[in-house]
Amino acid sequence: MGVLETFRGYVVSRAQKLIGPEMLKLFLWLRYLRKKKIVFLSIAAVALSTALLIVVASLFTGFINALERSAVETIGDVSLAAPIRFGKYPLFIERLKQTSAVEAATATLSAEGLLHLGEGKVRAVKVWGIEPARRAKVTDFERFLRKQGQFDEEPSFEVTGSMDMVGGFVGIGVVAEPNEKTDEYDGRVIEEMLGIQVVLTTGTVIEAQDSAGSGAGGLQFKRRVLGFTIVDIVETGVYDLDKRFVYLPIEALQRTLHPTEDDQFADQIQIKLADDVRTDVAVAEIWGVWQTFAAKELAWAPYLINQTTISTAKELQGRYIAELRKQMGVLLVIFGVVSFSVIVLIFCIFYMIVRLKQRDIAIMKSCGAASASVAWIFVGFGACIGVVGSGAGVVIGYAITGNINAIEDLIRIIFGLKLWKSSVYVFSEIPNEVDWVWALRIVLFAIIAAAIGTLIPALVAARTKPVEILRYE
Amino acid sequence: MYKVILAIRYLVKRRITYFAVLAVALCVFIVVVVMTVMIGLVTGFTQKNHSFVGDCVVGTESLVGFPYYEDFADVLKQASFVEAVSPVIKSYVLVTPVGSEHNYGLEMMGIDSALHSMATGFGETLHHHKLDAAKAFAPAYDPNLTGFVVGIDRWLERDSNGRYDHSPSPTRAGLAVTCFPLTAKGALAKAGAGLANTKTFYFSDTSQSGLAKVDSSLIYLPFDEAQLLCMAGSVTRASAIHLKFKPNVRLQSGCEEVASLWRKFKQETAGQSQASLLENVTVQSWKDNRRAFIAPMEKEQTMLTVMFALVGLTTVFIIFVVFYMLISHKSKDIGILKSVGVSNANIMILFWGFALLVGLMGSAIGVLFGCSFLVYINDIEGWLFEHFRFQLWDRTIYAIDDIPNQVELRVVAVIVLSAIVACWVGALVPTWQATRLKPVETLQVSRL
Numbered sequence: 001m002g003v004l005e006t007f008r009g010y011v012v013s014r015a016q017k018l019i020g021p022e023m024l025k026l027f028l029w030l031r032y033l034r035k036k037k038i039v040f041l042s043i044a045a046v047a048l049s050t051a052l053l054i055v056v057a058s059l060f061t062g063f064i065n066a067l068e069r070s071a072v073e074t075i076g077d078v079s080l081a082a083p084i085r086f087g088k089y090p091l092f093i094e095r096l097k098q099t100s101a102v103e104a105a106t107a108t109l110s111a112e113g114l115l116h117l118g119e120g121k122v123r124a125v126k127v128w129g130i131e132p133a134r135r136a137k138v139t140d141f142e143r144f145l146r147k148q149g150q151f152d153e154e155p156s157f158e159v160t161g162s163m164d165m166v167g168g169f170v171g172i173g174v175v176a177e178p179n180e181k182t183d184e185y186d187g188r189v190i191e192e193m194l195g196i197q198v199v200l201t202t203g204t205v206i207e208a209q210d211s212a213g214s215g216a217g218g219l220q221f222k223r224r225v226l227g228f229t230i231v232d233i234v235e236t237g238v239y240d241l242d243k244r245f246v247y248l249p250i251e252a253l254q255r256t257l258h259p260t261e262d263d264q265f266a267d268q269i270q271i272k273l274a275d276d277v278r279t280d281v282a283v284a285e286i287w288g289v290w291q292t293f294a295a296k297e298l299a300w301a302p303y304l305i306n307q308t309t310i311s312t313a314k315e316l317q318g319r320y321i322a323e324l325r326k327q328m329g330v331l332l333v334i335f336g337v338v339s340f341s342v343i344v345l346i347f348c349i350f351y352m353i354v355r356l357k358q359r360d361i362a363i364m365k366s367c368g369a370a371s372a373s374v375a376w377i378f379v380g381f382g383a384c385i386g387v388v389g390s391g392a393g394v395v396i397g398y399a400i401t402g403n404i405n406a407i408e409d410l411i412r413i414i415f416g417l418k419l420w421k422s423s424v425y426v427f428s429e430i431p432n433e434v435d436w437v438w439a440l441r442i443v444l445f446a447i448i449a450a451a452i453g454t455l456i457p458a459l460v461a462a463r464t465k466p467v468e469i470l471r472y473e
Numbered sequence: 474m475y476k477v478i479l480a481i482r483y484l485v486k487r488r489i490t491y492f493a494v495l496a497v498a499l500c501v502f503i504v505v506v507v508m509t510v511m512i513g514l515v516t517g518f519t520q521k522n523h524s525f526v527g528d529c530v531v532g533t534e535s536l537v538g539f540p541y542y543e544d545f546a547d548v549l550k551q552a553s554f555v556e557a558v559s560p561v562i563k564s565y566v567l568v569t570p571v572g573s574e575h576n577y578g579l580e581m582m583g584i585d586s587a588l589h590s591m592a593t594g595f596g597e598t599l600h601h602h603k604l605d606a607a608k609a610f611a612p613a614y615d616p617n618l619t620g621f622v623v624g625i626d627r628w629l630e631r632d633s634n635g636r637y638d639h640s641p642s643p644t645r646a647g648l649a650v651t652c653f654p655l656t657a658k659g660a661l662a663k664a665g666a667g668l669a670n671t672k673t674f675y676f677s678d679t680s681q682s683g684l685a686k687v688d689s690s691l692i693y694l695p696f697d698e699a700q701l702l703c704m705a706g707s708v709t710r711a712s713a714i715h716l717k718f719k720p721n722v723r724l725q726s727g728c729e730e731v732a733s734l735w736r737k738f739k740q741e742t743a744g745q746s747q748a749s750l751l752e753n754v755t756v757q758s759w760k761d762n763r764r765a766f767i768a769p770m771e772k773e774q775t776m777l778t779v780m781f782a783l784v785g786l787t788t789v790f791i792i793f794v795v796f797y798m799l800i801s802h803k804s805k806d807i808g809i810l811k812s813v814g815v816s817n818a819n820i821m822i823l824f825w826g827f828a829l830l831v832g833l834m835g836s837a838i839g840v841l842f843g844c845s846f847l848v849y850i851n852d853i854e855g856w857l858f859e860h861f862r863f864q865l866w867d868r869t870i871y872a873i874d875d876i877p878n879q880v881e882l883r884v885v886a887v888i889v890l891s892a893i894v895a896c897w898v899g900a901l902v903p904t905w906q907a908t909r910l911k912p913v914e915t916l917q918v919s920r921l
Contacts, residue, residue: 038794038797041790041793041794042790044790045786045787045790048783048784048786048787049784049787052780052783052784084574111576112567112576112577112578113567113578114565114567114578114651114652114653116653116661118659119537119658119659119660121536121659122536122564122565122653122655123565124565124566124567124578124579124580125578126578199661201567201651202567202576203567203569203576203649203651203671204574223651223670223671319867319870320870323866323867323870326863326867330865334503334507335780335784337499337503338499338500338503338781338784338785338787339784339787340499341496341499341500341787341788341791342787344492344495344496344499344791345496345787345790345791345794347492348489348492348493348791348794348795348798349794351489351798352794352797352798352801355798356801417772419772419776421769423765424769
């Protein structure tokens with residue numbers, strides 16, 4: 001009992017000691033805030049800088065995330081690119097699916113070509129021969145189809161009313177240009193393109209026949225022409241993809257490029273990984289399956305096998321993303337340096353308060369307050385300004401970032417200035433997610449900066465001598 | 474005189490004003506550096522676009538092109554304000570390196586290299602034929618072969634210093650170029666025919682325009698060959714005519730003259746068989762022709778300026794606080810001045826003069842440090858790259874050479890003026906309060 005009483009007494013005395021000065025500090029902070037309206041200027045400055053830095057960081061991070069996400073949505077988690085086309089890909093896909101790392105995989109045959117869309121309309125395009133149903137399981141492909149994406153059925157190249165005709169999907173930017181002012185596509189023009197016949201010219205290199213027909217005449221380019229019907233329009237929201245890509249049935253592209261070959265072949269495999277699989281482990285496993293398959297089934301030499309690249313979607317964008325991160329860092333440093341003036345502002349305001357409140361300080365010190373406690377009043381008040389200012393900055397930053405597309409649209413309507421165009425900035429919409437990790441860093445930086453701004457005034461306050469300030473004369 | 478003495482005295486004696494000067498200097502320093510670099514990039518990019526297209530372009534977006542271009546080119550050559558005229562074919566081609574299985578699509582420009590070098594900066598962009606652009610399509614290893622010039626980023630890779638590893642002379646390499654031959658109605662001329670409209674060209678030179686999109690996606694072919702590949706039909710057609718005006722001709726008036734000549738020409742040829750194709754032809758200055766490329770950079774520059782203006786608001790706050798403090802402490806000075814008959818206007822002039830002094834000093838320091846930093850900015854970047862592998866822009870990705878560091882006096886003047894205006898804005902309310910001080914209150918014995 002005696003021990004408990006002693007302990008309780010100790011706790012109460014500590015609490016009194018702690019709460020007393022704490023309450024005094026809080027009282028003074030609130031009083032200064034109420035009486036010295038100029039303090040609100042420092043809060044506004046902190047809020048402004050914090051909001052600006054959060055918006056910049058969020059826009060950059062949002063853009064980087066959108067790039068990474070678009071890569072995964074377009075090519076899946078992992079992409080295998082062979083140095084030359086290879087056959088028996090259905091067997092390879094089967095073997096991949098037998099592993100624990102792979103959930104689904106699909107083949108792609110790629111080519112380049114010229115697409116004739118009508119009178120005088122020719123576009124240079126990238127052609128992907130794909131398996132639409134399988135592709136929909138590996139990527140978000142189905143979602144990007146303007147017509148078929150609205151239904152739950154598997155995507156298909158089937159041309160309504162005709163079994164013989166080849167159907168194809170075309171990127172929205174291939175058939176139309178976004179409006180110069182609104183950056184939006186004209187839905188009517190796109191609808192009109194559905195069902196029309198277009199002509200694709202591509203080519204392959206074949207062994208030229210010599211006069212004896214032995215095939216020793218060297219390699220020769222042979223033009224291949226394929227007519228197809230546009231059955232759907234692909235709108236990924238990524239300008240470069242929408243502007244350049246045409247999708248055809250892989251079998252039709254095979255027949256067009258190499259009409260004399262019967263084997264099924266591809267030059268890329270896109271893979272969706274199983275949930276909870278580590279990417280590096282999955283890539284190693286895929287690499288093992290590929291080595292065995294290429295050596296045994298394709299009889300490829302080791303040098304050819306080693307020329308195959310297996311990359312995650314994020315790795316494929318890695319170089320550009322690293323550059324973007326660097327630019328974001330440079331911009332944050334520039335704005336951070338400019339925001340240094342917030343420290344100067346807080347210093348000026350606190351210096352003024354300390355000068356004006358010398359009598360308060362002297363009275364506190366004459367009542368027994370230690371110099372450190374006096375200094376802490378001002379440092380703590382500065383930190384509080386940092387907290388309040390950065391809090392307001394977070395709210396403003398969140399509001400601006402979240403509504404950035406609406407703000408951009410408003411600027412377009414009022415000033416006729418279209419700031420964001422998909423043809424320049426890749427995506428049709430400005431990424432509008434707040435980067436909370438960076439927001440937290442900026443808030444901490446703002447609080448520390450605000451506290452630093454008060455250090456010299458706090459020191460001046462701590463060195464105040466009551467005997468000099470409170471002299472009667 | 475007392476205004477000057479007091480302003481200097483406040484500046485020297487009140488140390489708090491040093492912070493106001495420091496804040497202005499910091500802001501001016503950053504803005505001078507960033508805006509110089511940004512303006513340098515935009516100006517360089519704009520000049521490269523100008524060099525790429527010449528002064529004026531008469532052309533159509535349609536790949537079908539327009540007929541009777543030779544007649545109109547003759548009209549232009551006779552005009553007193555035109556220095557050079559270059560007809561151009563524009564289309565898309567499929568390109569296959571000889572001996573390779575891969576092919577890729579490129580934009581194609583068919584040009585007469587001699588004419589195009591006179592009308593645009595094409596000759597300057599060449600590596601092997603810089604001194605003799607007329608022979609740009611004659612490969613050095615065999616001038617009898619038909620050559621091509623290709624955008625440098627399609628042919629060579631940039632190293633980390635932004636340089637290309639050119640061979641001393643062009644190496645022999647062939648490209649099979651396939652193109653859609655279009656009729657005057659825009660239809661495929663050889664639709665259904667199995668024959669390839671393909672011709673093999675040989676590497677002659679690279680073109681480095683400094684425009685990333687152009688250098689990575691454009692191939693130049695001889696004009697006549699390009700016309701044979703892409704334009705089918707009895708009447709020859711071109712996609713555009715690029716012009717260069719004589720030195721003293723203003724861009725706008727030159728373009729208006731060309732437009733007038735074009736309207737007249739169109740009327741004269743109205744009865745001809747393919748005259749309908751002339752309806753889609755426009756006359757554009759180089760600025761309008763390249764607007765889609767230049768405008769985004771200009772917008773980014775504007776956005777950066779707005780952002781700096783927002784951040785610069787803090788400087789206005791600092792000036793406000795410093796002046797507020799100063800006037801609070803110097804209320805007796807003001808009281809005495811007013812009691813000896815100094816007017817409110819003169820009190821305002823005193824403090825605005827002081828604000829001007831703060832703005833000028835801060836700006837001078839900021840400009841001095843900013844210019845010094847800019848002088849060494851490329852050396853600093855070189856040092857950072859050597860020791861930390863850090864580059865402001867990865868030169869293997871961006872078509873940027875050195876960081877632009879040419880300080881423009883006009884820009885510096887605008888920045889300094891903005892800094893002074895910011896100081897005046899910051900000083901506005903405290904100065905107003907100073908004019909409202911009453912000597913009878915500030916000079917009361919009890920407050921002395």
